[in-house]
Amino acid sequence: MRKIAVYLFCVICLFSCKKNEYLDASVDEPMVEFSSLSINETIPFVAGNEYNIAVPIQIFGGNSTASISVKVESDLSAEAYTVPSSVQLKGSSLDTVFVKIKTGKLQKGKPYSMKLTISSSAVSVSKNYESCTVVFSQQAFMDFFTGMYVCYESSTGSTYDVEFVKMNETTVKNMNFYDFPLAGQYVPYVFTQDDSKSIEIPEGTEWTDNLGNKYLVSGTGTYELNGNFSVDFTMQDAATEAVYLTGKHSFRKK
Numbered sequence: 001m002r003k004i005a006v007y008l009f010c011v012i013c014l015f016s017c018k019k020n021e022y023l024d025a026s027v028d029e030p031m032v033e034f035s036s037l038s039i040n041e042t043i044p045f046v047a048g049n050e051y052n053i054a055v056p057i058q059i060f061g062g063n064s065t066a067s068i069s070v071k072v073e074s075d076l077s078a079e080a081y082t083v084p085s086s087v088q089l090k091g092s093s094l095d096t097v098f099v100k101i102k103t104g105k106l107q108k109g110k111p112y113s114m115k116l117t118i119s120s121s122a123v124s125v126s127k128n129y130e131s132c133t134v135v136f137s138q139q140a141f142m143d144f145f146t147g148m149y150v151c152y153e154s155s156t157g158s159t160y161d162v163e164f165v166k167m168n169e170t171t172v173k174n175m176n177f178y179d180f181p182l183a184g185q186y187v188p189y190v191f192t193q194d195d196s197k198s199i200e201i202p203e204g205t206e207w208t209d210n211l212g213n214k215y216l217v218s219g220t221g222t223y224e225l226n227g228n229f230s231v232d233f234t235m236q237d238a239a240t241e242a243v244y245l246t247g248k249h250s251f252r253k254k
Contacts, residue, residue, distance in 0.1 A: 030064040032057060032089065032118065033126035041136045043103060045144040046225050053099040055116060055132055059123075065091045066122035074114040080105035083116065089123070099134060109140035141193050142166050144227060148254040153179070155247030162251065164189075177217070178235070182208045187217050189231065197222050199231055206238060214238035219249075227253035 035056040043051050057068075067088045074081065082100040089095055097116060106112070117131040143166060151162045160179040164172040165186075170193075173186035185208050192198045201219035208214050216238050221231030230250040236243055 028061060029124060030059055030062040030066075031124040031126055032059050032064065032068060032095075032120065033129035034058075034116070034118070034132035035094075035129075036132060037129065038133045038135065041134070043101065043106075043136060043138040045108070045139040045141060047103050047138065049102065049104055051101045051103050053101060053134060053136060055097045055099060055134060057095045057097060057118070059089060059093055059095065063091045063093065064089045064123045066120060068118045068120040068123065068125070070097055071117045071119070072114060073117075074112070076112045076114065077105065081114070083114075101136070103138055106138045108138045109143065111135060111137045140169070142169055142172060142191065145172050145191065145223065145229070149251040150254055151176075151179075152250045152252075153247060154250075155245055161254075164251075177207060178209065180209045182210050182212065185209075191223060197224070199223055199229060201231065201233060207235075215244060216241065221249075 035058050039053070039055060041053050043053075065088060067086050069086050070083055072081075072083045080102050082102075084097065087095070087097055097118075099114065099116075112135070114134045114136075115131055116134065118125055119130070146164050146166045149162045149164060150159060152159050158179065160176065162174055162176045165175055167173045167188060171188050171190050173188050175181070175186050177185070177187040187201060187205055187207050190200045190202060192200075199219075199221040201217055203216075203218050205217045206214060207217045214237075216236040217233060218236075219231045219233035221229060223229035228251060230248060232248050233246065234243060235245045
């Protein structure tokens, strides 16, 4: 009886081992898929007329030089983008489908989506990763001048961090003016979107420092299309309008 039990145990182990080996076996023929199910990208405000979004694909279980077809579904008009209808694989484990966006056709700041689906009669395609959704938008003008900056202040020779927050479509606010604001105080900067590339702190802007002293702040400056800008400023005592300080703030995007 004991011999029969040992025999049955060996048979069970044998079949179990074979089953596990089968389940653990690697793919023995090439299979292609997108590297992820979704991609999010922000196109810089200063991008050229054509901007390429790279959508990675991967091949495992071997290499292939087969052709794959690419189907596109999008809420963007067909004249605003170009996607190759087919791609020939390069025989490596990684490849790319390039989505070419014509930025002049975009409404800046508006999100768009595009679903890419691959298929092929020459190579296997993963059913789980056969599609990838690309979500993208082009940065709006004022969004380009928001975020953290390093400020150099000529009048004091000091350097400190400043955060600019979007106020509306023409204006950002400096949340750390003079590196000494009362909590909640800010100074607005109005940008002109034309060839002058000019900036203005409106006359009569009132600002209060951390000691409760009130000032009238004004200024003018210019910006660059790399996100940096500089402003010559004047601070006057709010009560007497006597000039308290003049100087220049140079802001470098972090």
